Amino acid sequence: MRRGISIAAAVAALALGATACGSDGGDSGGDxxxxxxxxxxxxxxxxxxxxxxxxxxxxxxxxRFEKKYPKIEVDYVNVPFDQAQNKFKTAASGGKGAPDVLRSEVGWTPGFAALGYLQKLDGTAAVDSTDDFLPGPKAGGQYKGATYGVPEVTDTLALLYNKKLLKQAGVAKPPTTWDELKAASLKVKKKTGAMGTYVNPDAYFAWPFLYGEGTDLVDVPGKKITVNSPEGVKAVETARGLIASGAAVKPDLTNGYNNMQADFGAGKVAMIVNGPWSLADDFKGKAFKDDKSNLGIATVPAGSTGKAGAPTGGHSLAVYAGSAHRDASYLFVKFMTSAESQAYVSTKVQTLPTRESAYTAEVTKDPTVKAFKEILASAKPRPQLPQGGDLFADFAANYGKVLLGGQSAKDGVDKTAKAWKQKFLKDFSTP
Known part of the structure; x- marks a missing residue:
């Protein structure tokens, strides 16, 4: 599950070169x-x-787990999402302070596995009923054909919209292209006084613009950096154009995600792009608190290719390679990723399960979960790249400058590609 992080936090997310530690074998490390x-x-x-x-x-x-397994004690620690990647790297590389189990964002897992920080889980009690997992989330927990993370929750991005504001503006249905979204946003602004949309400056949210132009951050099989391809330039220009035209709010780069959420919940913005993790917050806002049906969910708009796309996100549970209690960790991962556990969480906070069997009648009776489940079927897999979790810092810094008009789209993506090639993707080619 992906929550927005500030540009400042993203820039601070530096990759830590470290030697591999622990074992990548499938043994339990215990009895x-x-x-x-x-x-x-x-x-x-x-x-x-x-x-x-x-x-x-x-x-x-x-x-519930501790009640089922009274001999196992779990020390629960909530680590802020925007700090967890580097915090785990620091602990794992130093061999001290790393948790036995980590809730790993799918973009982090390949990198942690490549560094030797995660235990291979194939053949352990942690991996149970693998045929029940949805293909996208299942792939997100793998690296080089081996399982290093068991899918716990999945997600993708969608267009969330305030039905009442669109109706007041005379917009009959949610826009299906970025051009339609711009036109609808300007109508909302003119007729209701609210802003039409909000372009999140977190670089993760640039993906729908890229997919809409038929490109991606990188082409892994072809070993090419594609963010600064002509299609990549057009994608970022489209995002910038929404702000320059007055259709979108000029974002605050240090607190863009939280501001977006606050404005959308308050009814000050009619449309945003976000994931199912945001729903609990959305429904606290006065625009939806007393009328949840006012929140609409649709596929993200398409670009000039006529095709829409959003990334498959989510989190897996991974076991630290240096854990002294792997058997207990495997049982915990199995319990937390079971269909029963996933369904329970979904009914409480509208998250998307990674198991097909977890989409019970009780889970799917929630219209928001049902809508996201349908959109998830067309979500695109993210590049399977060890450095995938490290690409956003440079992109975020440059993307934010482009959105605010501080540099051109071409300069922004060219600088991003240059930084990637120097730091992470030295054997990748650039346009």
């Missing part, structure tokens, strides 16, 4: 012959979910 009820020990779990809306639900699941 694999033990029966589950005989496994004991104390494990630490770093949960990166929203501390206000989601964490209480996961704490309840931890309590």
């Amino acid at each position: 694999a012959a033990k029966k589950p009820g005989d496994v004991s020990g104390s494990i630490t779990w770093w949960d990166t979910s929203n501390s206000t809306t989601e964490a209480p639900v996961y704490k309840e699941l931890v309590a």
